[in-house]
Amino acid sequence: MTGSRWMELPRIVAVGNEAILELPQICSYLHLEGPGLIVTGPHTDDVVGKTILELLNSGGFEPQTLICTASKLEEVDRAEARAREIEAGFLIGAGGGRSIDIAKIASMRTNIPFLSLPTAASHDGICSSQASLTVNGEAVSLPAQSPLAIVADTGIIARAPARLLAAGCGDIISNYTAILDWQLAHRLRSEEFSEYASALSGMTAKMIVERASDIRPGLEESAKIVVKALISSGVAMSIAGSSRPASGSEHKFAHSINRIAPRRGLHGELCGLGTIMMMYLHGKDWKMIREALAQVGAPTSADQIGLDAETVVEALVNAHRIRPERYTILDSGLNRDAAARAAEATGVI
Ligand SMILES: NC(=O)C1=CN([C@@H]2O[C@H](COP(=O)(O)OP(=O)(O)OC[C@H]3O[C@@H](n4cnc5c(N)ncnc54)[C@H](OP(=O)(O)O)[C@@H]3O)[C@@H](O)[C@H]2O)C=CC1
Ligand SMILES: O=C(CO)COP(=O)(O)O
Ligand SMILES: [Zn+2]
Incomplete structure (x- = not known):
């Protein structure tokens, strides 16, 4: 080539x-x-x-x-x-x-x-x-x-509404599962993988989790931390040439919710909820994600953004249909019972 x-x-x-x-x-x-x-x-x-x-x-x-x-x-x-x-x-x-x-x-x-x-x-x-x-x-x-x-x-x-800053943290924290999905696609589907893009995206998410207790609405210093992280995450996408380092199964869940229940929850809020459940499905530390989201003031349960349990389960079982070419943990075939269990076990519903 x-x-x-x-x-x-x-x-x-x-x-x-x-x-x-x-x-x-x-x-x-x-x-x-x-x-x-x-x-x-x-x-x-x-x-x-x-x-x-x-x-x-x-x-x-x-x-x-x-x-x-x-x-x-x-x-x-x-x-x-x-x-x-x-x-x-x-x-x-x-x-x-x-x-x-x-x-x-x-x-x-x-x-x-x-x-x-x-x-x-x-x-x-x-x-x-x-x-x-x-x-x-x-x-x-x-x-x-x-x-x-x-x-x-x-x-x-x-000075923007506090909810927006918390949502941004959710969009960054979602890099955790986006990378796990990308690694899975690399192992199972030989998808091209960028060590550099994934390292940058992962480091950015880790920084927000580690600094979650410092992130407070209304503080210029907090806005600076989150904006810089959002820019780094964007650079990771530019390096990869796609949104792969920052959008995996948790984003599919968010897009799936948008399809079923339009205008319910901000993008980053939905991605945050998705990350908790996708970490659970990956067998990783979902409690760490939930804790960090709670610290920054992002929702950790569906009812906080007006979503009912049935909508969450429906979105989960259909999420793999969004961009089917992007392989994620959801493509291993999540059935309705397992979807409900993941959402319940993590406290999302
Ligand atoms: N290209 C990419 O790589 C990515 C794209 N996205 C996309 O971005 C969108 C989500 O972004 P998000 O920002 O959550 O949603 P919106 O752009 O819809 O913004 C949310 C709301 O915040 C308002 N707003 C913004 N700034 C202020 C402010 N300073 N004071 C008061 N209100 C304010 C907006 O007002 P107004 O009505 O004026 O717009 C809007 O009503 C989705 O479409 C998502 O797909 C998300 C991540 C990555
Ligand atoms: O939201 C993104 C990264 O945070 C990228 O968006 P897509 O899920 O639409 O690729
Ligand atoms: Zn996003």
Whole structure:
């Protein structure tokens, strides 16, 4: 085999209190030219929309805003059309995982560079070169543009609702089972495995578990710990060239819940619950995971996010149908009784 696989990584990663104020400077440093299209959501627009507009205006980047409300292809189509219509020089994905993913795919389609401006530490898609979308009701992972720069203002992130920070911890802690699944697929299916990507992803998850008692809502220092971990997890995905180091059976469970009970629980919350149960299925230390999630304030039982036992079991037995090409512990054939036992034994239901 000849040639190489190209790894896309950001050129600038700015993490810190009031980092948002450096936005015009960063755009100039990267030789970006306006208009800049800000892809964001309604809540985020209330929190930082005006600030971003003022900052970009002050730098002469003629900003415009597009509000998106769902992780759907139609929203990507809208972002792409608007970017082309205004002949955008760059895109900014500002907000949670959904806005960043939409900007990421629109950037890939239009070949217009994009900047990632997370306003919450709720997901590890801040820097990854893939995006997750719902297409025809199914969760799909698509190749996308890696951000040219990340601007993570830890002051804004620390002031975001506490639930978002806890969810981000869940998304990182899920790397434990994602790696176990990847190793299993390597052993049983000869799937290509990256020692480096898995080591980085695993170290990131271990750090959050070890520092769980230091992670408190409202603290800038906590926001910094979690954001850096989310970025590392994204780098692991970029190294692997897929979400494999950060998405395994626990993510299949989360996607399966989204299919059965849409809008119930945040992505990272569902992944956290899935990780507890998948650790149990792998015969590993699920209590350590549950304890860490509880320490950071993430849900450890389904009823905390309004899910009933039947929905959890249904999601578990059907989770292997999500992206069947991605082999995980669930592909060994989890029957309904075993699924209920795993959920009950771990206290998830
Ligand atoms: N590409 C990848 O590698 C990854 C992608 N993802 C994807 O990311 C998404 C999950 O991300 P997540 O962030 O949990 O979900 P959302 O993007 O839906 O964000 C959750 C909510 O938080 C709000 N919000 C964000 N920041 C603030 C703030 N500072 N103050 C108040 N509210 C705020 C959002 O507002 P608003 O309404 O403005 O959006 C939204 O209502 C999923 O679609 C998932 O598939 C997750 C992990 C990795
Ligand atoms: O959420 C992810 C990693 O945290 C990646 O998403 P997918 O499960 O859609 O690949
Ligand atoms: Zn995730």
